Amino acid sequence: MTASPRDVVAKGPGTLPASASQSRPAAPLSRGRRGAHRRYVITPLVLASGVIVLFGLFFFWPGLLGLTYSFTSYKGYGPLKFIGLDNYARLFKDSSFYAALSRTLIYAVFSVPLGYALSLIMALAITNPRAKGTTGARIVFFLPWLVSPIVTGVIWRWMFGENFGFVNFIIGELGGKSVPWATDGNLALLVVIFASAWSGAAFNMLLFIAALNNVPVSYYEAAQLDGANGLQCFRYITLPAIAPTSVLVILLLTLGQMKEFALIQALNNGGPGTKNQLIVQYIYKTGFAQANVGYASAASMVLLVILMIIALVQIAVSRRAGEAW
Amino acid sequence: MVNMTPTTPAAHRPTPAQRPTDRRKTGQARRAVLPTTVLWTLATLVAFPLLWFLLSSFKTGGELFSYPLSFLPRTWSVDGYVRAWERVDFVRYFSNTFVVATVTTALTVFFCASAGYALAKYKAPWLSVLALCVLSMTMLPGEVILNPTFTVVRDLGMYNSLAGVILPSILTPTGVFMFRQFFITIPEELLDAARIDGARELQIYFSIMLPLARPIVLTLAIISFQWRWNDYIFPLIILSDPDKFTLQIALRSLIGAQNIDWSILLAASVISMVPLVALYLVFQRHIMSSDLGAGLKG
Numbered sequence: 001m002t003a004s005p006r007d008v009v010a011k012g013p014g015t016l017p018a019s020a021s022q023s024r025p026a027a028p029l030s031r032g033r034r035g036a037h038r039r040y041v042i043t044p045l046v047l048a049s050g051v052i053v054l055f056g057l058f059f060f061w062p063g064l065l066g067l068t069y070s071f072t073s074y075k076g077y078g079p080l081k082f083i084g085l086d087n088y089a090r091l092f093k094d095s096s097f098y099a100a101l102s103r104t105l106i107y108a109v110f111s112v113p114l115g116y117a118l119s120l121i122m123a124l125a126i127t128n129p130r131a132k133g134t135t136g137a138r139i140v141f142f143l144p145w146l147v148s149p150i151v152t153g154v155i156w157r158w159m160f161g162e163n164f165g166f167v168n169f170i171i172g173e174l175g176g177k178s179v180p181w182a183t184d185g186n187l188a189l190l191v192v193i194f195a196s197a198w199s200g201a202a203f204n205m206l207l208f209i210a211a212l213n214n215v216p217v218s219y220y221e222a223a224q225l226d227g228a229n230g231l232q233c234f235r236y237i238t239l240p241a242i243a244p245t246s247v248l249v250i251l252l253l254t255l256g257q258m259k260e261f262a263l264i265q266a267l268n269n270g271g272p273g274t275k276n277q278l279i280v281q282y283i284y285k286t287g288f289a290q291a292n293v294g295y296a297s298a299a300s301m302v303l304l305v306i307l308m309i310i311a312l313v314q315i316a317v318s319r320r321a322g323e324a325w
Numbered sequence: 326m327v328n329m330t331p332t333t334p335a336a337h338r339p340t341p342a343q344r345p346t347d348r349r350k351t352g353q354a355r356r357a358v359l360p361t362t363v364l365w366t367l368a369t370l371v372a373f374p375l376l377w378f379l380l381s382s383f384k385t386g387g388e389l390f391s392y393p394l395s396f397l398p399r400t401w402s403v404d405g406y407v408r409a410w411e412r413v414d415f416v417r418y419f420s421n422t423f424v425v426a427t428v429t430t431a432l433t434v435f436f437c438a439s440a441g442y443a444l445a446k447y448k449a450p451w452l453s454v455l456a457l458c459v460l461s462m463t464m465l466p467g468e469v470i471l472n473p474t475f476t477v478v479r480d481l482g483m484y485n486s487l488a489g490v491i492l493p494s495i496l497t498p499t500g501v502f503m504f505r506q507f508f509i510t511i512p513e514e515l516l517d518a519a520r521i522d523g524a525r526e527l528q529i530y531f532s533i534m535l536p537l538a539r540p541i542v543l544t545l546a547i548i549s550f551q552w553r554w555n556d557y558i559f560p561l562i563i564l565s566d567p568d569k570f571t572l573q574i575a576l577r578s579l580i581g582a583q584n585i586d587w588s589i590l591l592a593a594s595v596i597s598m599v600p601l602v603a604l605y606l607v608f609q610r611h612i613m614s615s616d617l618g619a620g621l622k623g
Contacts, residue, residue, distance in 0.1 A: 012471035031507040043526035048455060051440035054496040057481075062473035063465070069473060076472075118395055125367055130353070131360035139609060140368040143375060146601045149553030150573045151594045153579065155378045158591070164390045166377055174395070198374065259466055262557035262573070266580050280469065280558075288562060300470045311464035 063304075069297035076291045087298035096274070097299060100282035101306075103189070107278060108257040111193040115253050116246070118200040123208030145202035153266025156195035157182075185275035188268050192276065198265060200256065204249045211245035212238070247318040254310055258303070279303055375424055380593035382406070386471045405592035411591050412574055417573070419600070422572040425560075426488050426553040432495045433549045434542050435545075441504025442530055446516060462498040468558050475562050489563045494553060500545050508534065540611075547608055554601055572597050 070087055072080045091097050122141050126134050147155065159166050160181040168178045181187050217236045228236070239246075263279040266269060270277035277285075283303070285298030328426065377396075381389060382405055384398040407417075443454050467474060474482075474493055483489030511534065519529045534543075560571045567575075576597055579590045 024461070040447050040526065041449065043530075044449065046527065047439040047443040049454070051435035051459070051496055051501065052455065054436065054492070055455075058474065058478065058493040059462055059467055061456075062467065062477050062524060064471050065473035065476060066470040107600075122367060122371075125360065127483040128360040128364070130357045131364045132357055133365065137364050137368045140372045141603075141606070141613070142609075144371065146551065146605055147375070147598060148557070148573055150555075150580070151598060152575050152591060154594050155374050158378055158587070159374050159465055160383065163392075166394060169394045171393070183509065185599065199369065201371075214500060230487070255464065255466065259468055261468070265557075270569075283469070284558075288475075290456040293472045294428075297470070297474055303469050304465050307466070307469070307531065308464050 046169075058213050059246045062111050066300050070301050072294045074294040074297075076293050083294070084121070087295050088302075089297050090295070096277075097282065099274070100277050100279045101275055101302075104258060104260070104279040107189060107193065107260065108254055111196045111257050112250060112253045114193060115188050115197040115257075116250055118197050119179065119204035119249065120208050120246075122201055123206045123212055125206070127209055127212045141205060142202045144199050147199060149199065149262035150266045151284065152195055152199045153263050156191055157267050160191045181274050184271055188272060191269055192260075192264055195267060196257065196260065200253065203231060204253070207245050207249055208242065211242040215241040218251075244318065247314060249309060251314045254314070255307060258307055258310070335561045339471070348557070378591065379595060389591075405588040407443045409589045409592035409596060413579070415593075415596060417568065418570060418572045418575045421487060421569060422554060423600075425487055425556075425571055426550050428487075429494055429553045430546050430549040432491070433497060433500055434546050436495060437497065437500030437545060438468040438504045438535060438538060438542065439530070441506075442500050442508050442534055443513075445507045445508035446534075459496075459501050462496070465478045467493065471558070474559075476604055478563055484563060485565050485569060487564075487569060490556075490560050494556065494559055497549065497552075499572055500549065503541055503545055504538060507538055511537060512536075543608075543611055547604075547612055550604070551601060 034228055066078070071082055073083050073086070110196065125131060126137055126141065128134075131137075137275060144152070160168070162168060162178060162180060162182050165181065168181070172178060179187065181191055215238060219241070220233055221239045223233050223237055259280050261276055261284070264276065264278055264281065268276060270281050280303075281301070283296050283299050380397060383403065385400055385402045385404060388395075388399055401591070410452050440455070444452055444584070476486055478489040478493060481492075483492065515533070516529060519533055524533075555573060556571070557573045557577070560574050561577070564570055564574060567578075570578075576590075576593060579585070579593055
């Protein structure tokens with residue numbers, strides 16, 4: 001997922017200098033080698049054919065179709081009627097589109113750091129060699145991964161119910177007033193943020209555990225000799241060492257949050273009202289409930305451009321940080 | 326004593342390089358207190374929503390909404406489960422979901438392994454393009470282009486059929502790159518030796534390489550099964566006939582009701598999780614030991 005094709009070429013001969021005949025197309029090839037090279041055209045094609053067909057049918061073709069739709073007033077039936085950039089022009093004046101988009105961005109801005117911190121803290125707690133019962137804790141930490149977004153939504157809706165939820169009950173017991181978790185837009189979004197951090201933490205925790213286990217122990221030993229304290233070790237050894245994983249986790253989290261759908265459908269269905277309607281819900285409603293296929297496709301295209309910018313920025317950042325992507 | 330955890334406040338205490346052995350044990354126990362407390366406080370916080378949900382599902386319908394709430398049910402009742410089982414056709418939804426999840430998973434593993442192997446062990450310009458295409462799928466998720474995917478599935482004649490849910494979700498970039506990363510680590514010499522022995526290319530793949538990748542096969546199978554079991558958006562747009570619904574869509578109809586019957590909803594949600602939890606307990610050790618990030622890290 002992270003390596004560009006150029007890396008493939010660079011890595012092959014680097015690790016296996018003795019057998020570079022197949023893995024260095026850039027090198028001048030003798031006639032015999034060229035022949036050997038040609039022999040292996042059919043096999044990779046056969047092996048990759050399934051993925052090529054699936055990519056073409058369910059990714060490339062819908063993408064192209066979506067781009068086409070976005071220039072039409074298509075309603076799901078009949079011939080395509082091209083209307084140029086009308087959809088986009090309307091979209092940029094559509095306040096409910098802006099509302100959904102900005103709500104999604106706010107959601108991502110708050111839920112990504114929380115999800116990142118939670119999964120890192122869980123990984124740190126579990127890789128601490130002095131902690132007891134890590135096996136049991138691992139099983140517990142991993143349980144939310146099994147819970148579907150729909151059920152996660154139900155679980156958190158149940159916890160944060162306004163009249164009968166556990167959280168308001170505790171607040172009431174402590175003498176507080178019941179908090180409008182469902183009827184206040186911002187608080188409702190906060191519950192979604194909690195729920196998404198909870199449900200996504202387990203998988204990212206595994207990525208962090210793998211990264212933390214790869215940090216050489218000798219670094220910490222050396223730092224200890226130099227009298228570094230725990231916080232300094234974390235800041236100057238752990239964080240830089242796991243930086244590539246951090247970038248990856250943040251990227252995966254951001255892309256995931258930008259397309260959040262099932263969780264919020266179950267938790268509050270974008271409510272109260274349409275206050276927390278996120279962008280994919282907006283696309284779904286416009287494209288299916290209202291059958292404005294052309295218009296919804298234009299919204300999809302805008303979202304795709306935003307996602308691509310997010311991904312490219314993060315890849316650029318990680319490149320600048322000297323990471324081999 | 327090697328102090329290699331820089332992250333807990335306990336590590337602030339300087340560790341004397343040498344200690345008498347008898348004192349080392351008590352010191353060790355004392356230093357374990359804080360990390361262990363942190364760990365299990367976190368675990369409790371993570372587990373609490375699930376536990377509260379599970380315990381609530383065993384309360385009677387009246388007790389669910391009677392203040393003060395109690396953590397354990399005052400009277401244990403399976404009434405919600407009985408009603409949920411009567412109301413929701415679980416057998417049908419379980420079998421639909423099971424078919425979708427297993428068939429998709431098998432195809433995902435097969436296609437991703439083959440493509441990952443091709444990307445790792447053969448070099449050609451078009452393969453680089455393919456790698457870039459698959460990579461772009463992570464940045465441009467297909468779930469976002471809903472209407473066009475729906476059109477394609479409809480035009481293939483698979484609207485309202487399980488095949489229409491299965492086919493679009495087979496290809497996952499994560500799977501392809503997991504296998505690619507794995508096959509890159511297999512020494513080129515092994516491939517050359519097999520070639521010298523006269524093995525044909527596909528034969529090498531199926532009888533040497535694929536068996537070597539067994540851990541990755543299992544890892545991707547577990548991840549993929551979980552994804553497909555919990556999938557929501559594709560089944561939602563492609564299935565219209567309640568008889569073809571998967572579990573998540575069926576649950577959704579309980580939530581969508583004007584007045585949610587929480588007693589049924591709680592029980593039905595718990596039932597829907599049972600198969601995955603059982604599967605997880607069986608493969609727990611594998612999931613935890615495997616480096617799930619293998620394919621994700623460059």
